[in-house]
Amino acid sequence: MNTTSLRRALVPGITAAALALSISACGAANEQNSGSEGEGTLSGTIKGGGSSAQEKAQAAWVAGIQDANPDLSVVYEPVGSGSGREGFATGGYLFGGTDAALNDDEGELTKAKEQCGGDPIQVPAYVSPIAVVFNVEGVDELNLDAKTLAGIFSGKITKWNDPAIAATNPDAELPDSAITPVHRADDSGTQENFTEYLAAAGGWAEEPDGEWPASIEGGEGGDGTSGVVTAMQGAGYIGFVDASAATENDLATVKVKVGEDFVEPTPEAAAKILAASKSVGTSDSDMAVEVARDTTEAGVYPVVLVTYLLACPTYENAEDAANIKGYLEYILSEEGQEAAAEEAGSAPLDRETADKALELVGAIK
Template sequence: MNVTRIGRAAVVAAAAAILLSSCAANEGGGAAPEESASTLTGTLNGAGASSMGSAQEAWIASFQTANPDVTVNYEPSGSGAGREAFIGGGVAFAGSDSLLSDDELAGEFARCAPGTSAIDLPVYISPIAVIFNVEGVDELKLDAATLANIFSGQITTWNDPAIAALNEGVTLPAANITAVHRSDDSGTTKNFADYLNKVAPEAWAEEASDTFPFASGEGAQGTSGVVEAVTNGVNTIGYADASRAGDLGVAQIKVGDEFVAYSAEAAAAVVDASPLVEGREANDIAIKIDRTTTEPGVYPLVLVSYAIACQEYADAADAELVKAYLSSIASDEGQALAAEQAGSAPISSELSLKVLDAIESIK
């Protein structure tokens, strides 16, 4: 495979970052049992979505305890960087909040067997929280159009009439808004933008993309960068995986005629109600989120993170480790662990069976 200069740089950067993070990841695994039934050995490297970083830490610790002769490393470099590293062969699997695009699927994957492609496997569901740090404001309500105008730079002050109309009785400061977005290519950005485009197209006409489309606001690297910028800034707002919201304020968003707070259950509900993307291979489980639903109890500002793997690997050792690791994270136990440690929503039993069958098909 011919890798571009940028692609080579991404692969090298991912590999270097993985080496640096290896010790920290392994230390999280705890003491291995004196005897283990596992015969697995080797090192498995992955990279990608920072949204699932906390879940990956928990999954890795559990997997390495059960398989003490295996080292798993995951670098939360962002969805775009993870997919690029996987395509170039720098890692054996990627995590991504965005599906592989048609163009990516039409290309070559360095670690996949010649003539074969990659598959998307949904393993992590989480609400995207609209986080804020506004002086004197503890609760905030926003609809999609107002949110779109804030992040596109059309609404620039907190006491703007559009925000005030949604927050009767709240004293909003006459202060400038600092809207923080991801500076790196991010699946979280793509999901956030897709929600705004589908629900408020008149305010957000841009098609969803991993790249934030406006020059307004403040950019920050990764989920942790956005959370840090909102936390340490003044009169700030941003978007991030809900597991990282911490003590920040989190806005309620308008769904139909009601304002809804995020929850894992509400995020899972909208995923289960959404169809699969048409035209994909049988084992490529890509979900088309229904952003415009107004059903009670759903939260449509949600991301589905995928494990991206080869349908068939050129190296059988890669296939063995990827199958074992991905099977563990897609299992009921793995999903429960992520829910406990990262606050994610477990994929439903029906979806889990589809994902596990697809993982079993990996060669």
């Protein structure tokens, strides 16, 4: 058995999900976004919102282009993926960020088509591992498989020295103490992706969803990524957050069992899953994929989210169209992808995927 370890802790002081990220921005002006407006020509304000997991990446993207167009202001509100999709579909946001693809489960896609006057553009922004984090006194490494994770978050495994946990951690001194699982209290794309993994690979009996099942008793809910981070300061707690919310320290990430290996939640391991995933886009402008969460390929980390950008193909205001187009082209450029990787620990898109996304974004009018 191949095991590896990665020690991480949660970053304290992450802002509340409703707090807007509002900083000056500029248009993209490099070799990767040839369709964008020229340097220094973008001005005005564009407002978007959604995924709180995108908050760090959005900050990096805005900072990365602000010098070229100081008269452009980008406002991004990390209110959660569900609220972001709803805001985009109803016209509250000119662009959106979501960790779960826009679909018609709740009529969001239909609303977005009506708002946009046609099929909305949905392109991947990056791939990111979802880190399972825990806080157990005396334990700084932990191996968990999908079935055990499903048992913990469904409330069926309640003690840290449960035989299922002990079986994959024979050398750990597991305490006879209660497990407190932490989930998201809001409608979360990260949560939807996590429960999809539990269902596909761990036998999770509930329907995967961005909202936590009301039928599951126990545990605690945190509002946004910051709420989970705050709750995780308690001993005996276990939760899940986008990897950008974790950094080096005494709290460890959980290793996830894939095949015969336990794999760390690294960007490189997360990015490998796209090769095994299939397209489920509903139109030519939709690049949504169905992640192969039940893969058994060694070295692949399956607890991931593919985070998306949402935009309309046309905007009534020419300035809005130019600004959205320039901003999204920068995000998808090599420079933008590297900026997100450095700031948020995400895996950059491969160039074939990014080029296809750039073609769609470049057609915004």
